[in-house]
Amino acid sequence: MNTLPTASIKSLMFSCIASIILAVIILLIAVLPAEYNIDPTGLGEKLGLTVLAQTDEDATIEPTVITCPDSEKEITNQGEVNGWQDSVMITVPAKKGLEYKFHVNKGEKLEFVWKTDGSALYFDFHGEPQGNTTGYFKSFKESNQSESSGTLAAPFTGSHGWYWKNKTNKAVIINLKTRGQYKIKGLM
């Protein structure tokens, strides 16, 4: 095995010290500000690097569901505005996935429309037969979109709904509106 033939202690020391100093400079000015928002020199902020680390704060957001107020529901129930039965705001945290389900009996309908506040989400719209423990599910639609709508005629009695996966660094809010014959099971 070869190494450098003319290594002297002086040149070795120089290489080691030079590499450490260079590494520390790169870490302090670029890597730590950009990755961890640690900015001891203040240069990271001036260069705009700390912005990169700040999106990570989104990671602390928990999945939430906010059911829209009853007043709005009353209007919608009467079919005066748009005729939706239920409307929820679901927050999918950055880099996380969640499921939101409805219980629908065989042959009954679930009409839906959902839209995110911008980013596209990976989703799998699927159903699991009631009482099935094998983990079997039937996928109705799988895609990467920021909105989707349609009507599901349940092929079997069971739990039907969406798996959404947020692959971005920011939390995404979905507004899901539904109507039909179902029971809300909610966040799984």
Next chain:
Amino acid sequence: MNPIHKKTYFLIGLILLLFNPSCYAHGVDSNTAQFLTSTEGTAIVPFLYIGAKHMVTGYDHLLFLVGVIFFLFRLRDILIYVSLFTLGHSITLLYGVFSQININAYLIDAVIAFSIVYKGFDNLGGFKLLLGKEPNTKIAVLIFGLFHGFGLATKLQDFDLPEESLITNMIAFNVGVELGQFIALLFIVTLLGFWRRHKSYFSFAKTSNTLLMTGGFVLLGYQLTGYFTAI
């Protein structure tokens, strides 16, 4: 006990220290796990791809490989050393995932970063100068291969694999890693091969390996900071 053995035991001790199941849970959320459970059977190609991509884009593994083959001039030697590296990382990749050991990804990546510093220092003739002789380079590449494998295992465990298709998916990932490594090596060996025809390769050898060490130190600082800020 000669110094090389001491070093080996030290490294084995380090491996054991990193097995700390309580301090680390780096998996995906349960819903994703549930979802992945249901995608068994068709996951061979995805895992193959994930493995290859991880290696091709894994600058830490690649920097280490550059260090290893920097002074290897014969294809036979390159094959021997890369095989030892492959053997090392395959053992711990399979073992780590199969026994579901939770290793702190920051610490294992810090050891991987250290392996780059080690190899750069070795290439600079540092060990020859300080210890009077170079520690067995084949053993070193094998041992560091073991650490790189644990690093790969933590990445694969991010996918919280379902039990039934564990072996298939794991082997697919491992084969993907080797494919990715082969592709990356083709480029590295070709580029180094061209550069070696010029005198600058040797006059820049010191600079190259100093920069290699720099890269290792940057990654080391990056991973250790991650470890200490994550607690």
